[in-house]
Amino acid sequence: MVDWDDVRYFLAAAREGSVRAAAKRLGVNHATVLRRIAQLEERLGAQMFEKLPSGYRLTAAGEEVLEFAHQMEASSHLLETRVFGRDESVRGLLRVTLAPPLAAHLLMPDFADFARLHPDIEMDILSSGELANLTNREADVAIRVVYDRKTLPPNLHGLKGPEVFGGVYIARDRLAAWRAGAPDPIRWIVISSHGIPDWASAGEVGAAGVPFRTTDAEAQIVAVRQGLGMTTLPCFVGDADPLLARVPGADLHMYGTLWLLTQGETRKTKRVRLFTEFVSRRLAAYAPLLAGLSISRD
């Protein structure tokens, strides 16, 4: 008899394209994936993959099997969401996925409040950066900034939040030094994968020199605080930071609209309802900050 769980390993390997990547995603050792796939191939009596030096590639047989593996996965997800949706108790696990800056600079205190308010809810904040998939039951609630509503997955239920604006920021003392006539060039600080948004202009302060690149948002913010230059930041980050100031003359720009996303059955759960309503209220209170209206321009 085929071990159904082997199909899960097969599916991961088929998605990731290599045994090691699949193992990383599954949170197990790559040798385990290797063995489970070998076992599945043995029990099915057919090769699912071509074992290339560059990784695993599906054979024709594997392609056909993949279709039914997806079916099994879909049923498995339905099974889990169904039983989760039945759970009306406040106790239990609640997994929230959101962008790291939202967690670190805005909502973490509110999450803490919520956790104190409901000690029986085990909270799991997934802000590693990857978009957790609600349909795959990797999270129960997603908080995302969406620019075009049409890009929202149609199977998710969305609760609309405030709009998010961003601006161009620089360290306060750096700005003062520039006004005092300091000659050092002011550089653009950008996240490597992003580049300089086309809407960002340097305002009255001219940017010069080569860009300074960081890999993540936190390093970017620290770099700006150090006075290396200026960068684009969401207003709720820049305006809330006492060490930063907006670059005069630089315009704000709408990043998008915040959405609280929930999925199918889990939406009915009491703890999901409690959480979304709680966060929705807090977000409404943050609306001016998010829109960049919390400070007067200078």
Add this chain to the structure above:
Amino acid sequence: MVDWDDVRYFLAAAREGSVRAAAKRLGVNHATVLRRIAQLEERLGAQMFEKLPSGYRLTAAGEEVLEFAHQMEASSHLLETRVFGRDESVRGLLRVTLAPPLAAHLLMPDFADFARLHPDIEMDILSSGELANLTNREADVAIRVVYDRKTLPPNLHGLKGPEVFGGVYIARDRLAAWRAGAPDPIRWIVISSHGIPDWASAGEVGAAGVPFRTTDAEAQIVAVRQGLGMTTLPCFVGDADPLLARVPGADLHMYGTLWLLTQGETRKTKRVRLFTEFVSRRLAAYAPLLAGLSISRD
């Protein structure tokens, strides 16, 4: 993450209504089913069953889960049949040789199952009695009862199966009549070429009169059913026959060990591997019956 294979155990328990029956069907220990279901319930965070003294009954949550478990099973079946149907090398002839009683009284339903599972395999059951020679390519697979392992041909690849025991049997109503004091002598029924095995004693029932001889095993069994006397039979024949009973006081005796024998090149072919693995699993499930443990001694 939920272990998909746990769903398989859940499904079996839901179908059978008890952990032990599910374990029997799955061919595992009942403690295993117990653990897997407990694990599934823990990971889903909900009870699937009411644990009644009379067995497991599905809860409302379990009923809902059952539907998707069925979906997973259906996908799993499709997955397996697809990969089997895809495998061109499964087509072809498969010749199996085994002793007639094994075919007639034990394995024929399993052969039928295998044939239904693999409609493209043309099966040839050689149970005429003569020992087909694997080395001479008269058969692809041999199922034999071997007493001394050293008598196995060294060039054959053997897959060891359960041990086979035999006992002394008599018709139930004949036994009852004897207990009631019927004066008719109880005769030994033997196959002409065999005689009475030296390990066979009449137990509490004394044997009298001349032996009754038959030429083949089927006639021997029919004769015993008619109440002519008692005879030695493999337990999987005698215990499975509702008209027969063991002679009280007569001991069991080991006939030997079942072996699944394959030869050289044919062993590598898919249909041979499929068949041997299939039969091996079935044989493992028959182990208690073959060992004479399927009924309590009387």
Add this chain to the structure above:
DNA sequence: CATCGGTGGTGCGAAAACGATCCGGATGGA
């Protein structure tokens, strides 16, 4: 040409799952 990060594959010791076995209790007949 050396290095470095990626791949699949392989032994070995630790850890988890398993099977065998026993137990207490419910249940249905003799």
Add this chain to the structure above:
DNA sequence: TCCATCCGGATCGTTTTCGCACCACCGATG
């Protein structure tokens, strides 16, 4: 009533599985 036969559950060695540390190999990169 007593006994046999189910049931779920707990315990205890044993087997299987897993994670870890390696290895060889390939390709890109400096």
